[in-house]
Amino acid sequence: MNGAFQYFMNNQDEVIALTLQHIQLVGLATVIAILIGVPIGIYLTTNDAVADVVLQIAAIIMTIPSIALFGLMIPVLSVINQGIGFLPALIALILYSQLPIIRNTYVAVQNVDPNMRDAAKGIGMSSWERIRMVEIPIALPVIMAGVRNAVVLSIGIGAIAAFIGAGGLGVLIDQGISRYNRDMIVVGAVGVSLLAIIADTLLGILQRVLTPKGMNINA
Amino acid sequence: MIEFKNVTKTYDGKVNAVDDVSFTVPQGNIAVFLGPSGCGKTTLLRMVNRLVPITKGEIFIDGEQTNSLNEIQLRRNIGYVIQSNGLFPNMTIEDNVTVVPKLLGWDKEKMRNRFFELMELIGLKPDDFRKRYPHELSGGQQQRIGIARAMAADPPVMLMDEPFGALDPIIRSHLQKEFLQIQKEVQKTILFVSHDIDEAITMGDQVAIFKDGRLMQYDAPDDILANPANEFVSTFVGSDRAIKSLGLHTVADLVNQLKVTPVAADSRQISLKTDLRQILSIFFNEGYEELVVVDEEKKPMGSITIQDVQKYLHQTNQSA
Incomplete structure (x- = not known):
């Protein structure tokens, strides 16, 4: 452990740079995943047949080992000269994030009290007004829980993206393995864990802030 | 004035949930839709603001056919109150009450004034409730807020689907009386669904009694109690109808x-x-x-x- 600490102190700049890279990759993937996943989740509540299919597909994607998914994308993205590096890692993380985000959005919106929906329609809200003013705010805590899930998952999988040259804290683990440098591996692994714990805590606070006040029954 | 003309609702091409119903509710009156569950009263109510599409026939509000109007505009001009109050838990009481004016694009000051006006009308102190949330209120207060919300944009017509159904008897009769007082002031044309004959007698200027989607009788409560049109109506209003009529x-x-x-x-x-x-x-x-x-x-x-x-x-x- 002492050795790992020494390694960290001697290579602070590099470790911090890799951490920032990691955050950048996961952050960008999460934002894009939300922009894709939340609308899909909301749409699915209006179409049960499609919902089953889409949720199945998202679940299957989750079961593909990440290293295999990276491998599969190399020939495809090589066509545009992006076979390895940032782009395939980003795409993989977006795909992995879809299940928790879509599923939580779908379940949350599905569970909005039908009376709320009836009242919203009855007083003359358009579909979009209903989604924006009623359904999303009520569903937000559960959607946020899905996002938290996706972020923690992505931070872990992001470490493996180093194997295809996407950078991030996985680089320390990758190089540590090839160089038999245990300290590097420990710094990389602890870094990933800390990052996941901090992100989860911060998102937990954000979740509480975003929960509409009236929904906080214990308050 | 609301006019029903041969209104029919058919599900799956066979069952008539509402069967060839015609009657007219005069301006400023409360018409209570009464009948056992499954008689089509709620379906008929929801056909007025087109939450349920009409299969056959027409509904006119002040001479305008509802099907000729834009669905969203139509609903914004009709107050809507449901049994479980349907207040939005994510919005404050003020936001709940002024939600329709907001959809209509009123400015902030006008909405604030209207909120105060409505709260006075329903007998709740505006400043005590403005920033609170629905779950902090009692059932009776929530239902009052539901009524205030329905009246916010001053619609000429209101639909009320068992608005007092979930309240205990004491609060219910209290709110009934209170609402009749409010109605004296505002003079809306109101369609009011109930399964309770006593409520119908108290609230209704007219009572429409339904069975299996068909209109059995449409009369003033007095006349229904004194001269039930058929066996079903007389059983439904009960053998103690003479005593009930005393309440009138x-x-x-x-x-x-x-x-x-x-x-x-x-x-x-x-x-x-x-x-x-x-x-x-x-x-x-x-x-x-x-x-x-x-x-x-x-x-x-x-x-x-x-x-x-x-x-x-x-x-x-x-x-x-």
């Missing part, structure tokens, strides 16, 4: 029709506004032979006995 008459009605005997003993005093159903229960519960009627200045006018009530009921039922 006050001591003042009786005094107008019968001579009151001069005051005898100093007995319990009753005001002209008391309804005859209450009078009956005072006779039975408190064991008086006669009750002293007093006018607004508390001056005794005469006394009535239980026989007077009986005689009055007899006369009115025959004349109806």
Whole structure:
């Protein structure tokens, strides 16, 4: 452990740079995943047949080992000269994030009290007004829980993206393995864990802030 | 004015949930839709604001056919109150009440003024409730807010689907009376769904009784109690319909029709506004032979006995 600490102190700049890279990759993937996943989740509540299919597909994607998914994308993205590096890692993380985000959005919106929906329609809200003013705010805590899930998952999988040259804290683990440098591996692994714990805590606070006040029954 | 013309709702091409219903609700009246569950009363109500599409027939609001209007615009011009109040838990009371004005694009000050006006009307202190959330309110308060929200944009027509159904009997009768007071001021045309005959008699200027989607009778409560159109109606209103009808008459009605005997003993005093159903229960519960009627200045006018009530009921039922 002492050795790992020494390694960290001697290579602070590099470790911090890799951490920032990691955050950048996961952050960008999460934002894009939300922009894709939340609308899909909301749409699915209006179409049960499609919902089953889409949720199945998202679940299957989750079961593909990440290293295999990276491998599969190399020939495809090589066509545009992006076979390895940032782009395939980003795409993989977006795909992995879809299940928790879509599923939580779908379940949350599905569970909005039908009376709320009836009242919203009855007083003359358009579909979009209903989604924006009623359904999303009520569903937000559960959607946020899905996002938290996706972020923690992505931070872990992001470490493996180093194997295809996407950078991030996985680089320390990758190089540590090839160089038999245990300290590097420990710094990389602890870094990933800390990052996941901090992100989860911060998102937990954000979740509480975003929960509409009236929904906080214990308050 | 709301006019139903041969309105029919068919599900899956076979079952008629609402079957060829025609009647007219005059401006400023409350029409209660009454009947057992599954009789189509709620379906008919929801056809007015097109939450349920009409299969056949037409509905006119102030002469305009509802199907010719934009669905969203139509609904914004119709107040809508449901049993479970349907307040949005994520919005404050003020935001809930002013949600329709907001959709209509009113400015902030106008919405604030309207909020204060409505809260005065429903008897809740605006400043105490403005920033609170629905879950912090009692059932009765939530339902009042639901009514205020429905009236926010001052729609000429209101639909109320068992608005007091989830409340306990004491709060319910309190809110019924309160709402009738409000109605005196605002004079809306109201369609009101209920499964409770007593509520229908209290609230309705007209009562429409449904069975299996068909309109059985549409009349003033008085007439329905005195002359049920058929076996179903008379069973539905109950064998105690004579006693129920007493609730529609006050001591003042009786005094107008019968001579009151001069005051005898100093007995319990009753005001002209008391309804005859209450009078009956005072006779039975408190064991008086006669009750002293007093006018607004508390001056005794005469006394009535239980026989007077009986005689009055007899006369009115025959004349109806």
